[in-house]
Amino acid sequence: MAKPKKKQKRGAAAWLLTYGDMTTLLLTFFILMFTTAEIEGRDLQLILSAFKGSLGMFSGGMTLSEGVLAELGQQIESLPAKERGDQLAKAVEKAVSIFQPEVKSRKVKITEDERGIVISLVTDAFYESGSAELTLEGLAVIDKMGRFLSADDFSDNDIRVEGHTDNSPVSPESPFYEVYPSNWELSAARAVKVVRILNEDYGISGKSLEAIGLGEHQPVETNDIEEGRAYNRRIEIVIMRKKEFSF
Numbered sequence: 001m002a003k004p005k006k007k008q009k010r011g012a013a014a015w016l017l018t019y020g021d022m023t024t025l026l027l028t029f030f031i032l033m034f035t036t037a038e039i040e041g042r043d044l045q046l047i048l049s050a051f052k053g054s055l056g057m058f059s060g061g062m063t064l065s066e067g068v069l070a071e072l073g074q075q076i077e078s079l080p081a082k083e084r085g086d087q088l089a090k091a092v093e094k095a096v097s098i099f100q101p102e103v104k105s106r107k108v109k110i111t112e113d114e115r116g117i118v119i120s121l122v123t124d125a126f127y128e129s130g131s132a133e134l135t136l137e138g139l140a141v142i143d144k145m146g147r148f149l150s151a152d153d154f155s156d157n158d159i160r161v162e163g164h165t166d167n168s169p170v171s172p173e174s175p176f177y178e179v180y181p182s183n184w185e186l187s188a189a190r191a192v193k194v195v196r197i198l199n200e201d202y203g204i205s206g207k208s209l210e211a212i213g214l215g216e217h218q219p220v221e222t223n224d225i226e227e228g229r230a231y232n233r234r235i236e237i238v239i240m241r242k243k244e245f246s247f
Helices: 014-038 041-049 082-098 100-104 136-149 183-202 226-232
Strands: 108-112 116-122 159-164 209-213 234-240
Touching (some): 116 136, 136 234, 159 183, 183 209
Parallel strands (some): 159 209
Antiparallel strands (some): 159 234
């Protein structure tokens, strides 16, 4: 009597393997997009700094070439160590604490970008209109600034003061027109005024200070509405980030 043939076990269809791989890859892709969207620049720096020394030439060839990290404006090999990143975060917290009343009233804004810590002053609150002369409130906030920057924490950092305006031309009827005939002169004069105070009254070395007038050419808001123009009229004090950044 002939033996009955064994039934062959049939596996899953071949297309399911490809489909499963594609689904897994798509899931990984969207998780990666979500994760990177939630990480701020400073946190991303700290994550990447953990791989310091692991990038570059290996025996198998070039795995990652040193280049510009567009999101942070820095070289991969020059990212700050975790300790320096923590110190930078503490410095930002200290600045927010010192300027808390002005931050709450939206006269001062404190941010961090690829340059370093940026303390932005709304000039309408601290300068006479069309002039480089500080008001009493302006002198008070620059006094806070001077005491904050003259601390030993910033002795190794360059400090850049940038003057900015909106796109409205200086009126020929302004009493200051002969002194500041354009936004270039006005923005530069305001930056120089702050630099002189920091140097002469608070002993910050002139070698560490830089004053720049940028006029209307780097707005942070639209110039189509008055509120936007008000935020574009500003002074930015930038505590410059260095390759060996320490606070």
